[in-house]
Amino acid sequence: xxxxxxxxxxxxxxxxxxxxxxxxxxxxxxxxxxxxxxxxxxxxxxxxxxxxxxxxxxxxxxxxxxxxxxxxxxxxxxxxxxxxxxxxxxxxxxxxxxxxxxxxxxxxxxxxxxxxxxxxxxxxxxxxxxxxxxxxxxxxxxxxxxxxxxxxxxxxxxxxxxxxxxxxxxxxxxxxxxxxxxxxxxxxxxxxxxxxxxxxxxxxxxxxxxxxxxxxxxxxxxxxxxxxxxxxxxxxxxxxxxxxxxxxxxxxxxxxxxxxxxxxxxxxxxxxxxxxxxxxxxxxxxxxxxxxxxxxxxxxxxxxxxxxxxxxxxxxxxxxxxxxxxxxxxxxxxxxxxxxxxxxxxxxxxxxxxxxxxxxxxxxxxxxxxxxxxxxxxxxxxxxxxxxxxxxxxxxxxxxxxxxxxxxxxxxxxxxxxxxxxxxxxxxxxxxxxxxxxxxxxxxxxxxxxxxxxxxxxxxxxxxxxxxxxxxxxxxxxxxxxxxxxxxxxxxxxxxxxxxxxxxxxxxxxxxxxxxxxxxxxxxxxxxxxxxxxxxxxxxxxxxxxxxxxxxxxxxxxxxxxxxxxxxxxxxxxxxxxxxxxxxxxxxxxxx
Amino acid sequence: xxxxxxxxxxxxxxxxxxxxxxxxxxxxxxxxxxxxxxxxxxxxxxxxxxxxxxxxxxxxxxxxxxxxxxxxxxxxxxxxxxxxxxxxxxxxxxxxxxxxxxxxxxxxxxxxxxxxxxxxxxxxxxxxxxxxxxxxxxxxxxxxxxxxxxxxxxxxxxxxxxxxxxxxxxxxxxxxxxxxxxxxxxxxxxxxxxxxxxxxxxxxxxxxxxxxxxxxxxxxxxxxxxxxxxxxxxxxxxxxxxxxxxxxxxxxxxxxxxxxxxxxxxxxxxxxxxxxxxxxxxxxxxxxxxxxxxxxxxxxxxxxxxxxxxxxxxxxxxxxxxxx
Numbered sequence: 024x025x026x027x028x029x030x031x032x033x034x035x036x037x038x039x040x041x042x043x044x045x046x047x048x049x050x051x052x053x054x055x056x057x058x059x060x061x062x063x064x065x066x067x068x069x070x071x072x073x074x075x076x077x078x079x080x081x082x083x084x085x086x087x088x089x090x091x092x093x094x095x096x097x098x099x100x101x102x103x104x105x106x107x108x109x110x111x112x113x114x115x116x117x118x119x120x121x122x123x124x125x126x127x128x129x130x131x132x133x134x135x136x137x138x139x140x141x142x143x144x145x146x147x148x149x150x151x152x153x154x155x156x157x158x159x160x161x162x163x164x165x166x167x168x169x170x171x172x173x174x175x176x177x178x179x180x181x182x183x184x185x186x187x188x189x190x191x192x193x194x195x196x197x198x199x200x201x202x203x204x205x206x207x208x209x210x211x212x213x214x215x216x217x218x219x220x221x222x223x224x225x226x227x228x229x230x231x232x233x234x235x236x237x238x239x240x241x242x243x244x245x246x247x248x249x250x251x252x253x254x255x256x257x258x259x260x261x262x263x264x265x266x267x268x269x270x271x272x273x274x275x276x277x278x279x280x281x282x283x284x285x286x287x288x289x290x291x292x293x294x295x296x297x298x299x300x301x302x303x304x305x306x307x308x309x310x311x312x313x314x315x316x317x318x319x320x321x322x323x324x325x326x327x328x329x330x331x332x333x334x335x336x337x338x339x340x341x342x343x344x345x346x347x348x349x350x351x352x353x354x355x356x357x358x359x360x361x362x363x364x365x366x367x368x369x370x371x372x373x374x375x376x377x378x379x380x381x382x383x384x385x386x387x388x389x390x391x392x393x394x395x396x397x398x399x400x401x402x403x404x405x406x407x408x409x410x411x412x413x414x415x416x417x418x419x420x421x422x423x424x425x426x427x428x429x430x431x432x433x434x435x436x437x438x439x440x441x442x443x444x445x446x447x448x449x450x451x452x453x454x455x456x457x458x459x460x461x462x463x464x465x466x467x468x469x470x471x472x473x474x475x476x477x478x479x480x481x482x483x484x485x486x487x488x489x490x491x492x493x494x495x496x497x498x499x500x501x502x503x504x505x506x507x508x509x510x511x512x513x514x515x516x517x518x519x520x521x522x523x524x525x526x527x528x529x530x531x532x533x534x535x536x537x538x539x540x541x542x543x544x545x546x547x548x549x550x551x552x553x554x555x556x557x558x559x560x561x562x563x564x565x566x567x568x569x570x571x572x573x574x575x576x577x578x579x580x581x582x583x584x585x586x587x588x589x590x591x592x593x594x595x596x597x598x599x600x601x602x603x604x605x606x607x608x609x610x611x612x613x614x615x
Numbered sequence: 616x617x618x619x620x621x622x623x624x625x626x627x628x629x630x631x632x633x634x635x636x637x638x639x640x641x642x643x644x645x646x647x648x649x650x651x652x653x654x655x656x657x658x659x660x661x662x663x664x665x666x667x668x669x670x671x672x673x674x675x676x677x678x679x680x681x682x683x684x685x686x687x688x689x690x691x692x693x694x695x696x697x698x699x700x701x702x703x704x705x706x707x708x709x710x711x712x713x714x715x716x717x718x719x720x721x722x723x724x725x726x727x728x729x730x731x732x733x734x735x736x737x738x739x740x741x742x743x744x745x746x747x748x749x750x751x752x753x754x755x756x757x758x759x760x761x762x763x764x765x766x767x768x769x770x771x772x773x774x775x776x777x778x779x780x781x782x783x784x785x786x787x788x789x790x791x792x793x794x795x796x797x798x799x800x801x802x803x804x805x806x807x808x809x810x811x812x813x814x815x816x817x818x819x820x821x822x823x824x825x826x827x828x829x830x831x832x833x834x835x836x837x838x839x840x841x842x843x844x845x846x847x848x849x850x851x852x853x854x855x856x857x858x859x860x861x862x863x864x865x866x867x868x869x870x871x872x873x874x875x876x877x878x879x880x881x882x883x884x885x886x887x888x889x890x891x892x893x894x895x896x897x898x899x900x901x902x903x904x905x906x907x908x909x910x911x912x913x914x915x916x917x918x919x920x921x922x923x924x925x926x927x928x929x930x931x932x933x934x935x936x937x938x939x
Contacts, residue, residue: 047713047733047790049643049684050763050823052651053832056743059792064737064783090781093748093759094738412878433673453877486878493885 060097062169065104068094070178072111077181081119088112103167110161114182117154121147121189128196135205135284135293144196151189158182205293207234210244212280212297219269221306221383228264229297231257231282238262239292245283249276269304272385276302309334309387311353313376319394321469322367326393328359330376334384343375344393353378365468369397397471400424402463404444404475410457412483413450417443424470426463433458448481456480532601533580539608540565540573554581569607576600621894632867640861644684644822646850651828654683654850660836661843663850668693676704676813677846683708684822685854688715694722701814708842710819712766720818727770727807729820734765734803735792736784741832744792748833749805751778753841761832765821767803778806778819817842 068091075084088111096104124147131140158179165175176183212229219225227246231239238261246253249271257263269276280297309332316327332338332353342349342359346367349359376389403421410416420428420442428439430446434457437446448457460476537548544564548557554577562570576597583594639647639655646658646665657663663681671680680700689697697719701707709716717728736747741761749765751758760778767786768776784801785794794800809816823829830836857865874883915930 048764049712049714050652050826050829051743051745053741053746053761053763053828054651056746059743061737068738068783090739095740095742095748431673431675453873453879455877481878483878486880486882490881490885493882493889497885497889 058097060095060100062100065091065094065096066170066175066178069107069111069175070181072115073179073181075181076115076118076185079122079185081115081122084115088115100168103164107161107164110157110164114154114157114161117150117157118182118185118189121150121154121193124150125189125192125196132196132199133289135289137200137203137205137293140196141200144193144200147193148197151186151193154186154189158186204290206291207293208232208239208282208284208295209234209236210280210282210295210297212246212278212300214278214300214302216302218303219305221272221304222268222270224266224268225278225302226264226266227253227278227280228262229280231261231263231295233292239282242282242288243285245281246278247280248278249273269302271304272306272380273304276304278302307334307384309338309378309384311338311340311376311378311387311389313389313391315391315393319396320363321398322363322395323365323469324363326361326363328361328374328376330357330359331355338378338381338384338387340376340378340387343377344372346372346393346395363393363395367395369395369471371395398469400426400463400465400470400473402461402473402475404461406459406477407479409480409482410448412448412452412481412485415445415447417445420444420461420463422463422465422473424465424467426465426470426473429462429464431458431460431462450483450485452481453483453486454481532598532605533576536573536576536601536605536608539605539612543608543612569604572600572604572607576604622898631863632871635864635867638864640858640864642855642858642861644826644855645861646852649827651826652823653827654825656827656830657825657839658850660830661839661848663848665852666849667853668696668851671696671700671705671849674700674705674849675847677844678849679706679708679842679844679846680849680851681708681710681842682716682719682851682854683710683825685711685715685719685851686856687854688718689722689854691722694719698723698811701816702812704813706815706817706842706844706846707811708817708819710822710824712764712820712822714822716818723811723816725770725809725811725816727768727772727775727809727818729818730767730769730786732766732786732788733790734762734767734780734784734801734805734820735787735794736781736801737794738783739781747780747784749778749780749784751806751834751838753777753838758834758838758841760824760835760838761829762805762821763823763826763829765805765823767805768807768818768820770807772804772807775807775809776804777808777817779803780805 068087072084072087075087088108092108124143128140128143128147131143161179162176208231210229210231212227214225214227216225231242231244233239240257240259240261242257244255244257244263246255246265248267253265253267255263255265277299279299282295284292284294312331314329316329320326328342330353332355335355337352337354340351340353342361346363347361349361351357351359371392371394374391374393378387380386401423405419407416407418422428422442430437430439430444432446434448434452437444437459456478458476459479462472462474464472540561541547544561546561546564558574558577561573579593579597579600583597639649641648641650643652644654646654646663649655697707709719711729713731720727733745734747735744737744739748740746741748745764747762747765749760749762751760767780779802782800782802784803785798788798789795805821806817806819824835825839830839874880915927915934918930919925919927
């Protein structure tokens with residue numbers, strides 16, 4: 024038996040251990056999991072950033088660095104690595120800035136705009152110097168890690184290569200600017216008249232010369248008139264002239280000219296730009312007022328837009344909106360009817376009125392909103408406040424306008440049949456309430472959908488009936504038991520014997536007997552005793568013949584008390600026997 | 616004697632109910648479990664309602680069903696219930712790692728499976744490579760989500776993939792914790808979204824993203840709120856292996872709930888009152904009798920039986936003196 028016990032114990036102890044050793048856990052507590060981090064994984068991720076920089080791909084380098092910043096770092100290395108990451112971020116910005124500045128420098132040199140090129144090159148030089156310092160700081164920070172600066176530089180070779188590449192590019196551009204062979208240019212401009220009607224012509228003239236006043240003939244000049252760019256060529260004396268119609272709807276337009284060297288000139292002349300001349304333009308502005316006939320509309324309705332123009336001649340116009348478009352001619356006043364689709368949802372929709380440019384008349388634009396609402400649906404549902412389990416209910420849902428109805432209930436037995444809803448509450452549903460939800464979608468889209476939900480109280484008769492039966496039954500049982508007991512006690516009191524557990528009345532022959540027994544044998548009929556317990560105590564002390572006598576009396580008494588009418592005669596017999604016993608006991612007492 | 620058995624039983628039942636009420640389940644993913652591996656916080660935050668697969672048909676169409684770490688395979692009948700839920704416009708979030716979620720994917724006839732190999736990331740992780748950080752792309756926002764002993768998804772997923780591990784992650788096929796030569800490098804797809812009729816199925820290759828100890832990590836909580844949506848959030852129960860304690864606790868608690876919140880309360884109270892009155896009376900009478908004790912003579916006789924060498928008269932005198 025013991026052996027089996029030990030085997031069972033071993034089985035219980037080892038079974039979970041074997042199971043655990045062969046399966047991957049589904050999870051572990053992150054706060055107690057063993058920390059495991061390899062510094063080489065950090066260096067290998069830095070090498071990715073370095074490679075991207077080497078290829079000039081700064082966006083990928085930045086993405087990788089962001090990932091590294093978000094990667095896990097143990098507390099003991101956090102200070103160094105956070106510092107390194109921040110320096111890496113700095114160097115990426117510095118190198119990227121250098122790249123941009125060098126590209127701009129190249130562009131300016133191509134335009135022979137050497138002043139701007141020099142400025143950018145100086146900035147690029149500062150950025151590159153700062154990048155160099157940052158690189159050394161990175162190596163310095165990494166030297167505190169177990170790999171050391173020497174090991175770290177291997178992973179950052181891409182950065183080093185890029186710095187060297189930019190440095191050589193910068194030097195080349197510096198050389199180019201130092202040996203600049205270009206001649207400076209100067210361009211003048213004049214425009215007449217200073218004020219013009221829309222569509223009218225303006226004459227633009229000027230002169231292109233070297234910075235020393237030497238005219239430059241037969242060169243292309245770009246002239247900017249508002250948003251328009253025109254081109255003309257200089258004459259033999261370096262002058263240029265062009266006429267242009269003003270078609271811009273702007274109160275004022277700016278005019279200036281540029282000389283951008285092309286072809287062989289790229290290696291001879293510098294870029295130059297003239298002063299700006301402003302010209303006033305006169306044109307007509309249309310003013311159109313837009314009024315809507317209503318503030319809110321229903322789907323399917325027609326919205327009327329009343330347009331009024333300050334101009335007396337016809338203007339083409341368009342009304343554009345997500346709910347529909349309209350085009351027409353506005354001749355002073357117009358009434359635009361815009362039908363709102365049936366399937367449009369409630370909300371505010373934008374409306375735009377446009378008139379195109381029309382000769383001297385400037386284009387016009389107006390923006391406003393149109394509000395669409397739906398009419399509320401009306402639902403009258405005759406839902407019962409209480410339902411009884413086991414019954415089927417049919418309730419009428421009057422919904423105006425007519426709608427498609429869907430019903431949900433947690434008892435899962437609700438069905439919509441037209442405007443009637445039928446649901447059955449199962450007899451074995453003991454919950455105190457059920458949820459009921461109705462969703463009605465009107466067939467007419469001008470009306471809103473409506474939802475109705477309610478909690479209905481459920482009364483289940485089964486538990487109520489069983490509770491009533493149980494309590495009624497137990498009450499009846501109690502009453503029967505208690506009433507029977509009271510009847511017996513009354514009978515006992517009548518015949519003058521003590522009640523079980525109570526002092527008996529004095530003076531009856533049976534009480535006298537009990538008193539004598541107490542005197543003679545020291546055994547009392549205590550209040551808590553039954554006759555049998557009393558008898559058991561007495562048996563050890565009293566003589567056998569007397570014991571038989573008393574037992575006989577008590578048996579008769581018991582039968583008389585509990586035995587109903589059939590044994591009523593025994594009471595008298597018991598009293599007779601008690602008188603005999605009394606005599607015997609009395610003589611016994613005298614004899615002593 | 617009977618009354619003591621009854622009282623003992625009654626006391627035991629009360630103690631068991633008290634323990635069951637006070638001591639929560641320690642089972643994985645149990646919504647009542649407040650420990651590191653439970654879902655108590657997630658279910659509270661998302662307002663998850665626990666339901667069995669059978670009651671899915673009555674769920675509103677915009678509901679979200681969370682199936683987290685199922686231990687048991689899905690039968691065809693149950694898979695059909697999930698299918699109907701999806702067809703009605705519901706969203707299903709299936710989260711599993713080494714379990715049996717593949718049975719549902721198979722039943723739904725989808726070309727995606729849980730790989731089953733352990734995903735590790737030595738760089739993008741929390742404390743240990745087995746707790747990798749992955750990137751989710753949900754509704755135009757990028758989320759850093761922390762996994763815990765996860766796997767990856769297999770299948771030709773293309774643009775259905777909405778979550779990736781980093782390029783440094785690898786599949787630890789032999790579970791030795793380090794990257795071996797034949798073990799592939801990432802990025803791997805760890806989450807995918809499928810349109811399924813009117814509904815949507817999102818498969819995530821880790822079941823532990825929303826357990827209590829992981830919810831506050833990274834953007835796991837945000838992912839939960841994004842996945843829960845605005846409709847009803849349902850947590851599918853009945854697919855986890857329950858411990859004996861959880862089984863007993865759930866049975867007791869559901870019985871108690873049924874008793875206290877339904878009409879069954881009334882007959883129960885009546886029966887309890889009758890039983891209490893009956894056994895209380897018996898116990899009272901028994902205790903009253905015991906208090907009176909045996910006849911003094913019997914006591915002395917009993918003492919003498921145990922100690923025959925003692926003097927009976929001396930004992931009687933002693934008793935008389937004590938009475939005085």
